[in-house]
Amino acid sequence: MKEKAMLELRGVNVAYRENAAVRNVSFKVHEKEIVGIVGESGSGKSTLIRSIIKLLGNQGQVTAGEISFHGRKLLDLSEGEMRRIRGKEIALVIQHPELALDPLWTIGNLFFESMRFHGNISKKQALSLAEELLSSLSLKDTARILKSYPFELSGGMCQRVAIAIAMANGPRLLLADEPTSALDVTVQNQVIETLLQMREMFQTAILMVSHNMGVIARLADTVGVMYRGELVEWGKKDDVLHHPSHDYTKALVRATPKMEGT
Numbered sequence: 026m027k028e029k030a031m032l033e034l035r036g037v038n039v040a041y042r043e044n045a046a047v048r049n050v051s052f053k054v055h056e057k058e059i060v061g062i063v064g065e066s067g068s069g070k071s072t073l074i075r076s077i078i079k080l081l082g083n084q085g086q087v088t089a090g091e092i093s094f095h096g097r098k099l100l101d102l103s104e105g106e107m108r109r110i111r112g113k114e115i116a117l118v119i120q121h122p123e124l125a126l127d128p129l130w131t132i133g134n135l136f137f138e139s140m141r142f143h144g145n146i147s148k149k150q151a152l153s154l155a156e157e158l159l160s161s162l163s164l165k166d167t168a169r170i171l172k173s174y175p176f177e178l179s180g181g182m183c184q185r186v187a188i189a190i191a192m193a194n195g196p197r198l199l200l201a202d203e204p205t206s207a208l209d210v211t212v213q214n215q216v217i218e219t220l221l222q223m224r225e226m227f228q229t230a231i232l233m234v235s236h237n238m239g240v241i242a243r244l245a246d247t248v249g250v251m252y253r254g255e256l257v258e259w260g261k262k263d264d265v266l267h268h269p270s271h272d273y274t275k276a277l278v279r280a281t282p283k284m285e286g287t
């Protein structure tokens with residue numbers, strides 16, 4: 026990939042109190058690139074994603090290394106500065122969107138609130154943009170969706186809508202933490218399609234983590250593998266799938282059903 030790196034991690038260590046969860050992780054994400062990091066439960070994937078936007082909670086801390094985004098050192102920024110970056114420049118979608126979306130607000134209001142936080146926009150403008158965004162995902166009955174509450178949508182629909190809300194401010198980087206893991210296979214495919222469409226529409230880079238190599242293989246240009254807090258494999262998807270170097274990656278690849286296009 027020729028574009029320059031937008032996100033760079035160098036020697037990042039993360040610990041919860043004295044327990045190391047991520048060790049010496051370095052990688053780059055380029056403009057428009059989709060990077061997928063796969064690893065088993067507890068390997069540090071969520072910790073890694075959350076360290077980038079400094080949402081590790083009270084116990085978690087980056088104890089070494091550097092994280093830069095468009096040349097800005099994120100670890101040096103104040104919480105106020107980070108709040109302006111979160112959602113606007115770097116957005117996050119998680120496994121259970123219903124936990125991130127306020128259950129008391131309609132989808133239309135969630136779109137509006139997200140856009141209003143980062144810019145001067147009227148409710149009418151926000152709803153019209155939201156409707157455009159949902160229609161571009163071929164979601165039927167967008168007016169009904171905008172009037173619904175998150176709990177009124179199916180899991181897959183809720184995740185696709187959460188991704189659209191995350192994209193409403195046109196972030197340069199979308200972080201996705203197991204966005205398909207709570208869904209059955211058919212619906213997983215729709216969410217993968219939605220992410221690919223978002224990359225095309227907004228030219229956004231995506232950094233996604235999942236325990237599912239099949240999902241990562243469908244989506245990613247570049248694949249990383251985490252094992253016990255370390256990034257043990259990194260490369261172009263085809264290289265990792267066809268010539269894995271680490272034993273753990275070899276086992277993962279063997280266990281992944283062969284899919285078209287991978």
Ligand SMILES: Nc1ncnc2c1ncn2[C@@H]1O[C@H](COP(=O)(O)OP(=O)(O)OP(=O)(O)O)[C@@H](O)[C@H]1O
Nearest residue numbers: 041046064065066067068069070071072073082084
């Ligand atoms: N808030 C926390 N406080 C203390 N330890 C934590 C916390 N969150 C995660 N950990 C620990 O950090 C390690 C990495 O967890 P993490 O959730 O990042 O892994 P993961 O690969 O995302 O797994 P999963 O898919 O199960 O969430 C684990 O040992 C976990 O127990």
